[in-house]
Amino acid sequence: MSELLNTPVKQPNKIVTQHNNLINSHFDIPTVQLRAFIYALGHIHKDDKELTHVKIPISALYTSKGGKNFKQVAKLASDLQEIKFKIENLGADKNGQVKRTFASMVIFPTVTYTQDSKYIVTKINNDLAPYLLDLKGNYTQAELEQLLGLKTIQAYRIYMLIKQGQFKDKPTTISYRELRLMLGLDIELSDEEARKQGLPEGETVQVIKYPLFAEFKRRILDAAKEDLKDTDMAFDYKINKRGRNADSITFSLIKTIRIHLPESGKSSKLEASLIQQELFFSPTTNPAIDKVTKNAIRIMKEKYSFSDELIDRYIRLLDPVVITKANNWFSTNKGTLSFTSESEWFSKHLENKIEKNKRQL
Structure with missing residues (x-):
């Protein structure tokens, strides 16, 4: 076991x-x-x-300055050895019926310090x-620095929940119970x-925290919304009710994108403008803008097989029209x-455009 302490510190991806x-597994753990x-x-x-040992600096886990004794x-x-994930999987039984199975797993079986x-x-x-490892689909990617900067476990969970549905045609809705x-x-x-x-009788769900919805809304939804407001997963939410009770919650991604709008009285000229818009059927969404953005996403995803993370980067840093025109020129x-x-060339081409934009600022 002592040789593990000689594991080198490596720069993470x-x-x-x-x-x-x-x-989507079930767990609640402290931020550290x-x-x-x-x-x-x-x-x-x-x-x-295979998974390998990692040497983690204690300083990377705490936001406060100073060492730990x-x-x-x-x-x-x-505490790390006590963390468990409860993971749900769907499979068919011998009769072909879909069956839910759950696996409860410890994250870190051993920890040396x-x-x-x-x-x-x-x-x-x-x-x-x-x-x-070796994931072929149904996975989500995120920036490490972004995740490490989140203040609460709730913000992280909602960040990743919304991230999964980032490029779908409708907002993310999840039942309040789930x-x-x-x-x-x-x-x-x-x-x-x-x-x-x-x-x-017949009830199998035990409440652990925040039984009142008002408390859940304040401590979970509103707190996460505040924590994520300056990230790429800034969101708003809508509470869907059945009768007087909360039934489900719909999360709408708020996206900052670059568009071109005609100057007042000068329709022949265009000016760059940053706007905040809610994607996914927001009442204020401009259908034309949404269509251009969706087309750029479709091109990058279907033609060039870019990862969701890469698509998000280019949508954030480039005008969707530029992406579409670059694709037309390349074709x-x-x-x-x-x-x-083709994917490598197109990615480098877009990166060059990002660098050019930076030099012009």
Whole structure:
């Protein structure tokens, strides 16, 4: 075990990737422990065949300055070994009927820490490998720096929830019941466990936190909205009711995009303008603008197979019209160009445009 302490400190990747079933799993953990998990995710590479040990600087897990003493680090190591994810999978039984199955997994089976209290060394549970390695689809990517900067576990969970549906044609809607389970505010018990807990007949969900919706709204929805307002997943939400009770919640992504608007009285000239618009059927959405953006997204996703993270980068940093025109030019002239991959060439072309825009600022 002592040789693990000689594990070198490595620079994490800028992008982390997770299977959506892992993102939607049921858990609630303190922010420091969440950062340890995210930091460990940052050391997984696309071509990795197995999970490996990671040396995590304690300073990367805390926003406050100053070191932590041995007792604090020892407690952190112990707490990390208690974290569990409850992951739902859908499969068919022998009769072909769709069946929900759940797997409860510890994230960090072992955690080693150095005597100087500067590092912990750990490895993500190998049972989680199918949700992190060799992913072929149904996964979501996010920027490591963005995730590490989030203040609460609730902000992280909602960030990743919205991120999954970022390029879909409609907003993300989740039932109030499922969102509470996902956030670990409620837990689902077996019939026997429910009876032991004294729950009413037929009720199997035990409330852990924030039983009143007003409290849930303030501590979860409004707090996450505030935390994410300056990120790429800034959002607004709508509470959908059944009768007088909350039934589901719809999250609409607020996107800052660059568009061109005609100058007043000078229809022949265009000026650049940044606007805030809600995508996904917002009442204020301009259909023409939305159509251009969606077309640029479609081109990058279907023709060039860009990742969601890369698409998000180009939509944020370039005018969607520029992306569309670049694609048209490339389609017309690619016979005269030398390249090994259309996706690689087009990505480099867009990166060059971003750099050119920066120099002009």
